[in-house]
Amino acid sequence: MPWWYPFGCIAFIVGGILIFLKPEWLWALTEQWKSYAADGPSDFYILSTKIGGVLFAVFGGVALVLPLFLT
Known part of the structure; x- marks a missing residue:
């Protein structure tokens, strides 16, 4: 396993945790500039972003412990 692998997983x-806790930050960075009238993310955007954050964190956790079971 390369030396950088655990750092990538972490x-x-x-x-993922940051995206789950603060989806408004991600919206401000990626979507806010696309609309002059939007004053905040929609409820659907927040829900789907939180689900994506959980999946990101789970993927990182699985990738972190998977080499322990495969060696």
């Missing part, structure tokens, strides 16, 4: 976990 980055996925931290990123």
